[in-house]
Amino acid sequence: MPSFPEPGKPVRGSRRGAPLMALFDLLGRRWAMGIVWQLTEGGPASFRALQERCEGVAPTVLNTRLKELRHAGLVERGPDGYQATGLGQELFAHLQPLRAWSLRWAETFSQKQS
Numbered sequence: 606m607p608s609f610p611e612p613g614k615p616v617r618g619s620r621r622g623a624p625l626m627a628l629f630d631l632l633g634r635r636w637a638m639g640i641v642w643q644l645t646e647g648g649p650a651s652f653r654a655l656q657e658r659c660e661g662v663a664p665t666v667l668n669t670r671l672k673e674l675r676h677a678g679l680v681e682r683g684p685d686g687y688q689a690t691g692l693g694q695e696l697f698a699h700l701q702p703l704r705a706w707s708l709r710w711a712e713t714f715s716q717k718q719s
Contacts, residue, residue: 609673640670652671
């Protein structure tokens, strides 16, 4: 069975599997956060539609991430394709303040580079 980041099991940055570190390990994997973002903001999608929304992510990467995100309870298969679960939608809501902060950071960073 593949290894999935889980709270209570060793993950990157935490031998004890601190829940936040397990989440960061999962979301830090290529396309994981983008998939949650696309399914929450854009709604359910078939595999191919999701692949297009994710700028043509390789099918093997998308398949692996979907397995991990399903295992984590953030994504599920529904009648209209893959969709964010309630937990995935809640996570997305918690990421919104980081989105706002990142826009301010990007602006500050751009001004600093000028």
